[in-house]
Amino acid sequence: MLTGVVFDIQPFAVHDGPGIRTQVFLKGCPLRCAWCCNPESHAAAPELRHHRARCHTCFQCAAACPSHAIEQGADGLPRIDRRACAQCATHACIDACPNDALAMCGTRMTPDEVVAAVLKDAAFYRNSGGGVTFSGGEPLAQPAFLEACLRGCREAGIATAVSTTGYTTPEVLDAIEPLVDLFLFDLKLADTAQHAFWTGVGNEPVFRSLATLASRCPEKLVLRLPLVPGATDAPQNLATLVDRLTELGLGAVQVAPYHGLGADKYADFGRAPPMSPPPPDAPAVRAATVALRRRIDAR
Amino acid sequence: MFDTFVPREVHGQPSSRRTDDLKQAYLQAPLMIDIEYLRRLTDSHRRTDGMEVLERRAEDHAFALEGLTPVIHPGERIVGHKTRFLRGAIPYANYAAGPFLREMRQQEQDAQQKHISLGEGGGVAHARTAAALGDFEVFSGKFLISRPELAELADLCEFWEDRCLMAVGDRLWKRDFPDAQSIENGWTVGLYTAPHEPCPEGRIVLDFRTALSRGYLAVIADLEARIADFRPGGPEGPDLHFWRAGVRVLRGALTFAARYAAEARRLAAVESAPVRRAELLQMAEACEHVPAHPPRNFREAVQSFWFTYVLGHLEGAHLGYSPGRLDQTLWPYYRDDPTATPAQAVELAEELFVKMTRIEYVASMSWQGLGHGNLYQNLILGGLTADGHPADNALSQAFLQAQINLQMTQPTLSVWWHPSLSDAFCRKAVECVKTGVGYPAFFNLETYLRHEARTTGLPLETLRENAAMGGCTEPTLEGMSYGVVQAGFVNHGKLLDLTMHDGLDPVTGVRMFEPTHPATYAEVVASFQAKMHHAVRSWQQYWNYVMLAHRQTVPLVFCSVFVRDCVGRGRCMDDGGAVNNRTPTTLSSGLVNVSNSLAAIRKVVFEDGACTLNELRDALSADWQGYESLRKRFVAAPKWGNDDDVADGVFLDLYDDYVTWCAGQRNYLGEPYDPSMLAISTPVPFGKACGAFPDGRRAGQPLADGVTSPFPGTDVHGPTAVIRSSSKVDHTRIRGGLLNLKFHPTAIEGDSGANNLLALIRTYFEGPGFHVQFNVVDSQMLRDAQAHPDRYRDLVVRVAGFSAYWVEMSKALQDQVIWRTEHAQC
Ligand code: SF4
Numbered sequence A: 001m002l003t004g005v006v007f008d009i010q011p012f013a014v015h016d017g018p019g020i021r022t023q024v025f026l027k028g029c030p031l032r033c034a035w036c037c038n039p040e041s042h043a044a045a046p047e048l049r050h051h052r053a054r055c056h057t058c059f060q061c062a063a064a065c066p067s068h069a070i071e072q073g074a075d076g077l078p079r080i081d082r083r084a085c086a087q088c089a090t091h092a093c094i095d096a097c098p099n100d101a102l103a104m105c106g107t108r109m110t111p112d113e114v115v116a117a118v119l120k121d122a123a124f125y126r127n128s129g130g131g132v133t134f135s136g137g138e139p140l141a142q143p144a145f146l147e148a149c150l151r152g153c154r155e156a157g158i159a160t161a162v163s164t165t166g167y168t169t170p171e172v173l174d175a176i177e178p179l180v181d182l183f184l185f186d187l188k189l190a191d192t193a194q195h196a197f198w199t200g201v202g203n204e205p206v207f208r209s210l211a212t213l214a215s216r217c218p219e220k221l222v223l224r225l226p227l228v229p230g231a232t233d234a235p236q237n238l239a240t241l242v243d244r245l246t247e248l249g250l251g252a253v254q255v256a257p258y259h260g261l262g263a264d265k266y267a268d269f270g271r272a273p274p275m276s277p278p279p280p281d282a283p284a285v286r287a288a289t290v291a292l293r294r295r296i297d298a299r
Numbered sequence B: 001m002f003d004t005f006v007p008r009e010v011h012g013q014p015s016s017r018r019t020d021d022l023k024q025a026y027l028q029a030p031l032m033i034d035i036e037y038l039r040r041l042t043d044s045h046r047r048t049d050g051m052e053v054l055e056r057r058a059e060d061h062a063f064a065l066e067g068l069t070p071v072i073h074p075g076e077r078i079v080g081h082k083t084r085f086l087r088g089a090i091p092y093a094n095y096a097a098g099p100f101l102r103e104m105r106q107q108e109q110d111a112q113q114k115h116i117s118l119g120e121g122g123g124v125a126h127a128r129t130a131a132a133l134g135d136f137e138v139f140s141g142k143f144l145i146s147r148p149e150l151a152e153l154a155d156l157c158e159f160w161e162d163r164c165l166m167a168v169g170d171r172l173w174k175r176d177f178p179d180a181q182s183i184e185n186g187w188t189v190g191l192y193t194a195p196h197e198p199c200p201e202g203r204i205v206l207d208f209r210t211a212l213s214r215g216y217l218a219v220i221a222d223l224e225a226r227i228a229d230f231r232p233g234g235p236e237g238p239d240l241h242f243w244r245a246g247v248r249v250l251r252g253a254l255t256f257a258a259r260y261a262a263e264a265r266r267l268a269a270v271e272s273a274p275v276r277r278a279e280l281l282q283m284a285e286a287c288e289h290v291p292a293h294p295p296r297n298f299r300e301a302v303q304s305f306w307f308t309y310v311l312g313h314l315e316g317a318h319l320g321y322s323p324g325r326l327d328q329t330l331w332p333y334y335r336d337d338p339t340a341t342p343a344q345a346v347e348l349a350e351e352l353f354v355k356m357t358r359i360e361y362v363a364s365m366s367w368q369g370l371g372h373g374n375l376y377q378n379l380i381l382g383g384l385t386a387d388g389h390p391a392d393n394a395l396s397q398a399f400l401q402a403q404i405n406l407q408m409t410q411p412t413l414s415v416w417w418h419p420s421l422s423d424a425f426c427r428k429a430v431e432c433v434k435t436g437v438g439y440p441a442f443f444n445l446e447t448y449l450r451h452e453a454r455t456t457g458l459p460l461e462t463l464r465e466n467a468a469m470g471g472c473t474e475p476t477l478e479g480m481s482y483g484v485v486q487a488g489f490v491n492h493g494k495l496l497d498l499t500m501h502d503g504l505d506p507v508t509g510v511r512m513f514e515p516t517h518p519a520t521y522a523e524v525v526a527s528f529q530a531k532m533h534h535a536v537r538s539w540q541q542y543w544n545y546v547m548l549a550h551r552q553t554v555p556l557v558f559c560s561v562f563v564r565d566c567v568g569r570g571r572c573m574d575d576g577g578a579v580n581n582r583t584p585t586t587l588s589s590g591l592v593n594v595s596n597s598l599a600a601i602r603k604v605v606f607e608d609g610a611c612t613l614n615e616l617r618d619a620l621s622a623d624w625q626g627y628e629s630l631r632k633r634f635v636a637a638p639k640w641g642n643d644d645d646v647a648d649g650v651f652l653d654l655y656d657d658y659v660t661w662c663a664g665q666r667n668y669l670g671e672p673y674d675p676s677m678l679a680i681s682t683p684v685p686f687g688k689a690c691g692a693f694p695d696g697r698r699a700g701q702p703l704a705d706g707v708t709s710p711f712p713g714t715d716v717h718g719p720t721a722v723i724r725s726s727s728k729v730d731h732t733r734i735r736g737g738l739l740n741l742k743f744h745p746t747a748i749e750g751d752s753g754a755n756n757l758l759a760l761i762r763t764y765f766e767g768p769g770f771h772v773q774f775n776v777v778d779s780q781m782l783r784d785a786q787a788h789p790d791r792y793r794d795l796v797v798r799v800a801g802f803s804a805y806w807v808e809m810s811k812a813l814q815d816q817v818i819w820r821t822e823h824a825q826c
């Protein structure tokens, strides 16, 4: 049976698409943006999260683990052997923890289960002009699952949005696009080498997807740019981005300031945060917005 | 997208220097006790021994009105107040003298403080500072009273000690009510709110439309004509005494107004500023004209309303006494006054709001703790006209604007929601919500109409026209309903305690019920329900004795004159003169904790077999100490507020049983009791009185807030799931109900936020729900959330780029959100 991995379903999401929405977070992403605030979205498979802030270092988890995958780390907190956990069937540590400090991040679900969860708030979508938003991770990285979810929602009359990096193949995009009412499309860097440096992958697939959508259904596109000091905020980058958008006949870009607030989640997954520069201040955000708008208006 | 930490999007300013000054004066004023009314009332009462009860009551009240000092404060344009002070309370010793005497003997304070905590800041602090300075004493924890008046108050209270409503009531029920002991035990264990000191009355809205449109002189003429036509003819007929009492009390009321007119003229004569002098003369003219005659313009209409409002308020120790549909009452005068402007309406509304907030309430410490000084004066806007058209108008928006500008704690502002209301009005209401003041609350008119059509059988037109709110969340039909209704609550949480400990109160050791040894889930539920039935029936019957005592001691005469159809029937409200006598409700709170607990018992004890009932009882007695892993299982069991049919089903069954049982009993006037559930602040003292619960709640923690609000920390699927759960309840079966939702400002920011909030309301009311109100989070609340994460499991905070449950965020991130929320506030 077709299943996908979902790491969160957030009802009453009001910032990603119009109206009251349910946001479904699909796990797994081909990019590794240095500023990412959702480390739980990176790996495709379910994984154990250790909420370090809640941990009382009682090590009842270690005692309960049949594979002896937990020991005390140098910082005094439990250190988890992630490779052992990946094979685990019991997750005995979770039940053993008295402080709810351990939880599985990521659940296997069928498309029907996702659609059923989304449909519960259908009345709210109807009254607010809302719907469902699939995000991630990169939702297009689970194409068959996403397609089935979108189709199910569509058949139930629910408006659909997909929040994407655009990093996918033409075939996947062709299959998905007709089922989507709105693409929340994240742009980052115009230069592919820069893109590879900051996100781990080149940007050719991103602009290929963007070009396809721009020619086929520009009305479905909402463009967003995470404003990261020292990375995406360079004037050169903003200028080139606008040039490329202009070539595609596209306009406005929303600016989302980087905030560095997801950094402490990395340790919960046994990883080090890749970068934490100070977030841009309000004038910087305003300046970038103005710069983008002026360039776009000038065209 | 940009600044996602905007604290509260809307923050208003008083519309004029005048109203700003009035607000500031209020904020600076200490809380005062004023004994003037009580002194005059008592003087009269000493002289009127032997008079018929209604006529004596009218004589006493009228005599008091005729001697109250008219005080006009600087800047005021609408005059008339209950006391001489900016913030004053009348100690109604004629209702309950005992608590004041106990208070003066400094006993009660210590006894009650263990359950109730009062506020500390603002006017309370001013009172304490002033007391430290001079010839004042602090009274009842937060009021100032001068030393000589305190001594006089003691005398007055001693006079009333055996004559007051409470004493007369006690002599009735304590002697002859077979269940008297269980009532007294109920108070000991915290099953009921404190004794009826001082008021079983107040959730009433007078017929202001008649008072304004006819004027008092026409009403007096009507009463006199009836008196002239009266011929004695049997016990069923009209009561001559009521009509005579009505004339007396209206004449006293006119003197009250005339004294304000004279005071305005006196001040005008010595006023040096020409603008203010002209104002004072205009005010004098108004007070010479209304309420005797119908108002000639909008401003006089506001003055006339305010006189009637204050005069009714003066008569009794009201709680929940409300202005009702003021946007409808005043509308014809606004509409027909060519000089009236929206700006004038807003400014006058602001002045009214300051005036309402100034009215203070002094009672026993326990009631003050419950109400936190709030008098629940509910002003409800919108709704429908008699013929079913949307009723919102320019005044409706002016009242909302006044609240946006001032953010006073009174009146309690509400909206009768209907899908046909204008978009502009709905948006104004949302703008007001965004100030974070917590008003307006939204009520679903259709739900109430259906309830009332079924219980009263009155025509739909009548219901639409008069649907109002009397008190915090309890609707009533304005100007036509019996207003002596009980105000005490049954604590469902305590009934759960008693069920878990088989009739023995785990906190005090008092045995309330004989043991029944339930062994199955069905028997546990039955045991709870049997206790609830007994507790509710005793409570209802006890209150009927109180209402009987009310009739004998403090029947409402002035208020009855302005409640249809007391004049026509020749009967005061206490004798069934009102058209609608089904107003008395049976109040309770805490049912969500009971249903969560029973659902958890069913799962953990009877399905999973993880422990026995006896082991559970041991865990509860130990307040879960040493039973942490067992507690985890009970916490993990399904809970109300997550759209989980199993957990919700338990609540619905209990709800059904409660409303059916309540409605099976009769009130003092012989009509069925109306079931209701409210909360005010009962979850806190009720929770303090309770031991640990099987839902994982620890001993002493507050109970679930509201009626269908989930227990904090147990709804983990967001506001839409809470609404879906709450929509399963048949809200038409009770009068009242309460759902609180908390939002971080970012969740409702901007136009799209307003749209979403309205969509949320619309969806819930299609459910059909009954009531919803919104709390917009501020940094103070976030700090509280940091200290008590378990109470804020449902709080979603938008952090740029993602939304997160507050409790899921790291301390550092929380700190940052608090910092930025605060930062943007200044
Ligand atoms: S059981 Fe929980 S609290 Fe204890 S060490 Fe493990 S993760 Fe931390």
Ligand code: SF4
Residues within 6 Å of the ligand: A048, A064, A065, A066, A067, A068, A069, A070, A080, A084, A085, A086, A088, A089, A090, A091, A092, A093, A094
């Ligand atoms: S998930 Fe399994 S393997 Fe990993 S720590 Fe927990 S019990 Fe051990």
